[in-house]
Amino acid sequence: MWDENLITGERLALCPIKQLLDADPVTRAEVYELAYVQYPLFKAGHLCVRGAISDQPAWWLEAMMYLETMDLRKKAAYAKAVEAGRDAS
Numbered sequence: 001m002w003d004e005n006l007i008t009g010e011r012l013a014l015c016p017i018k019q020l021l022d023a024d025p026v027t028r029a030e031v032y033e034l035a036y037v038q039y040p041l042f043k044a045g046h047l048c049v050r051g052a053i054s055d056q057p058a059w060w061l062e063a064m065m066y067l068e069t070m071d072l073r074k075k076a077a078y079a080k081a082v083e084a085g086r087d088a089s
Contacts, residue, residue, distance in 0.1 A: 007073045039067045 002015045020028060038048070047053065048060045
């Protein structure tokens with residue numbers, strides 16, 4: 001169980017995995033679809049609907065931008081942790 005946000009270092013009230021497992025099946029399916037199906041496709045250049053970026057549903061773009069922001073923050077936190085580990089040795 002996680003008790004610390006690995007990006008910000010703040011304490012978590014609930015483990016995110018436990019929270020997802022306790023969620024209703026519709027929410028779990030939506031999170032899986034967005035994070036593990038649509039986001040990788042978005043990163044590969046695929047869009048939700050035909051057309052340009054301005055033709056995409058606002059909710060979908062917001063979800064993709066949120067996931068991208070979290071991905072970048074996670075990578076930055078990991079790089080910082082690796083660098084700190086190098087400094088400690």
